[in-house]
Amino acid sequence: MLIFATSDKGGTGRSVTSGNMAYRCALSGKHVCYVDFDFGSPTAGAVFNIDGAQHGVTGGGLHSYLLGDTADPERIDIFSRADRLSLRDRPPGSGRLVLLPGDSGGGEFPSSRELVRRCATLFDELNSEFEIVLVDLSAGRSYAAQMVLAAARERPEIPARWLVFHRWTQQHIIAASSLVYGDRGILETGVALGHDREQLLGSLRFIRTAVVEPDAQGLTAEQTAWVNDCNAALQGLARDRGAGKLAVLGSVPLDPVLQWREQLITNRDLTVSRIANPQTAEAFEELARLLTDDAAWETI
Numbered sequence: 001m002l003i004f005a006t007s008d009k010g011g012t013g014r015s016v017t018s019g020n021m022a023y024r025c026a027l028s029g030k031h032v033c034y035v036d037f038d039f040g041s042p043t044a045g046a047v048f049n050i051d052g053a054q055h056g057v058t059g060g061g062l063h064s065y066l067l068g069d070t071a072d073p074e075r076i077d078i079f080s081r082a083d084r085l086s087l088r089d090r091p092p093g094s095g096r097l098v099l100l101p102g103d104s105g106g107g108e109f110p111s112s113r114e115l116v117r118r119c120a121t122l123f124d125e126l127n128s129e130f131e132i133v134l135v136d137l138s139a140g141r142s143y144a145a146q147m148v149l150a151a152a153r154e155r156p157e158i159p160a161r162w163l164v165f166h167r168w169t170q171q172h173i174i175a176a177s178s179l180v181y182g183d184r185g186i187l188e189t190g191v192a193l194g195h196d197r198e199q200l201l202g203s204l205r206f207i208r209t210a211v212v213e214p215d216a217q218g219l220t221a222e223q224t225a226w227v228n229d230c231n232a233a234l235q236g237l238a239r240d241r242g243a244g245k246l247a248v249l250g251s252v253p254l255d256p257v258l259q260w261r262e263q264l265i266t267n268r269d270l271t272v273s274r275i276a277n278p279q280t281a282e283a284f285e286e287l288a289r290l291l292t293d294d295a296a297w298e299t300i
C-alpha cells in the first residue's frame with residue numbers, strides 16, 4: 001500500500017510524524033519503506049539518525065533514480081545503519097524498515113512523462129516488497145505531489161492513501177484545507193489527471209500534529225477558559241473547511257522530545273530514559289494501526 005504524506009505549510013511535523021508511524025508499523029511486524037520525496041530538502045536521514053545521509057546521499061539517491069542516472073536508488077536499512085543504539089538490531093517480530101533517501105545536492109524538478117513512468121515503476125517494485133510504502137512529499141502544491149498523483153493514476157491496482165498534516169492553529173487548518181479542496185489542490189489536480197474525486201477524497205485523511213491539550217496543567221482559570229474557547233473555534237473552523245473530526249485520522253500531542261529534536265521515539269525513550277511522553281508513542285502506534293484499518297477509511 002502507498003501512503004502519501006503531505007502538508008501545505010513547511011515545518012508541520014509531517015516527516016517526524018511519518019517517520020515515527022513508519023517505525024511503529026515496522027515494530028508491529030510490517031515491512032515498511034520510507035521514501036523521501038521532499039525533493040527540495042531531503043532530510044529524512046536526520047529523523048532516522050543516519051550519519052552521512054542527514055541531508056540525503058551523495059549521488060545514487062531518489063533524485064538520481066528519477067532523472068535516470070541510476071537504476072537502483074540507494075536503500076538504507078534503519079535497524080542496521082542507524083547511529084543510535086536503541087534503534088540498532090531489529091527487535092524480534094519486527095518487519096524491515098528501509099529508507100530511500102534523496103540526493104544531497106538535488107532540488108525540485110518539474111514532473112514529466114518520463115519521471116511519472118519511473119516513479120510508477122518504483123512504486124511497483126516497492127509495493128511488491130513492502131506492506132507499507134510511505135512517501136514523504138515536499139510541502140505545498142509541489143511537483144512531487146503532481147508526479148505521485150499521476151503515477152498513482154497509472155497504477156490504480158495499488159491501494160493508495162493520503163495523509164495531510166497540519167498543526168492545530170487557524171492558519172494551518174485553512175492552509176491544509178486549501179491544499180485538499182482549493183485551486184490546484186490535491187482534488188483538483190487529481191481529477192485533472194483522471195482520478196475519481198470521491199474516491200480520492202475517501203482515501204484522504206488529516207493528521208493534527210503537536211496538539212496542546214486545552215486543560216494542560218499550569219494555566220490560570222482565565223487562561224484555561226480562553227484556551228477552551230480557542231479550541232472550540234478551531235474545531236468549528238476545521239469542520240467548516242472539511243477537516244473536521246470525520247476527516248481526521250488522528251492527532252499527536254506536543255512532545256518535549258520532538259520539540260527539541262527530530263527523532264524516532266523508541267521504547268527506551270519511554271521506559272529507560274523516560275524523556276518522551278507515553279501518550280506520544282501511543283498516538284504514533286494508533287496512527288500506524290489505522291493506516292491499514294479499512295473501517296477507518298470508509299468514505300466520508
Ligand SMILES: Nc1ncnc2c1ncn2[C@@H]1O[C@H](COP(=O)(O)OP(=O)(O)OP(=O)(O)O)[C@@H](O)[C@H]1O
Nearest residue numbers: 010011012013014015016210253254255258259262
Ligand atoms: N508532536 C510533536 N511535538 C513537538 N514537536 C514536534 C512534534 N512533531 C513534530 N515536531 C517538531 O516540529 C518540527 C517540524 O517537524 P518536521 O520536520 O517533521 O516537519 P515537516 O512538516 O516535515 O517540515 P518540512 O516542511 O521542513 O519538511 C521539528 O522540530 C519536529 O521535531
Ligand SMILES: [Mg+2]
Nearest residue numbers: 014015016038
Ligand atoms: Mg519534512
